[in-house]
Amino acid sequence: AFVSDDYVMAADTETLARGRYLVEALGHCTECHTPRDAVGGLDRSRWMAGAPNPSGKGTIPNITPAALDWSEGDLVEYFTSGFTPDYDSAGGKMAEVVENLSRLPETDRAAIAAYVKALPAVP
Template sequence: MPCRTGDRSRRPPVLAGGLAFPSDFGTFYAPNISSDATAGIGGWSVEEFASAVTLGVSPTGKHYYPAFPYAAYQHMTPGDLADLFAYMQTLPADATPSLPHDVGFPFNIRRGLGLWKLAFVPEQFVLEAGSPVLERGRYLAEGLAHCAECHTPRNAVGGLDRSAWMAGAPNPSGKGKIPNITPAALDWSEGDLVEYFTSGFTPEYDSAGGEMAEVVENLSQLPRADREAIAAYVKALPAVP
């Protein structure tokens, strides 16, 4: 979870939060989700963790902003949620307080997020999967890896435009654009994609940079079959210019 780690070189990671996410609606800060019982989530139950991750609701009933990608994590299986929670409890505790989000009116009124979820967080997957490999790739790409959070454009109120799924989007930092990875723009083979997910090298012998370098670092730790499933998913996406 590199988004939650201030010093990304530390191993094991310390999920103390603090990383800033600038957006059109203000700046969001990743919270402390270390095992600290007061500043982090060390005092949560697995049920409270599941509610936060898949529903975007805190143990006190407060809606989380969708900068936390619960719209993708809603697809996680109970087993994977329980395993993730158990793993996070083994990581170091850190007492650093979470930073408040810098979000102005009217987006600072969290009550409206319940309506936002009803409108823009459908339960269905996007891609129709006709094989076990595509089902696995869809689960990983649309769920755990939450690829669409960066690669899909958003509407005026921040909802993902599912008609342009994975067709690229402005970089939230304001620098450049997240690329279109549908077959309309990406002509790599499945083998090319698997190699990229493994080593970060493109068919042109360029290499992944920026945030994608960290994504590749994580993807490279998956079983090869999972990287192949994600590659099959990318190749099966509808072409969107």
């Protein structure tokens, strides 16, 4: 296992380690998917548990297993095409994220999906 600040996550494989690197270091997914504390820092106790949209319109979804029940294959498809398992599509800034993710090798998209599925569930 390795530690990412206040939470521990099993990362026994190179795939999970690669996914963590892509999500946390390069992708900055936490910037939108993790709520902020009173002084604007990331609330690490709610890692990737969704947050208010900075635009003031709606929310950024919780992508921990507590709220997102997509399979790893569903996630890879979403990162590739922007389509959800329910045939909805990525919107707003996430559409731009998907456009960039779709250019990654499928192994990287699969690593990101593995990381997301391994996140601690936060209701």
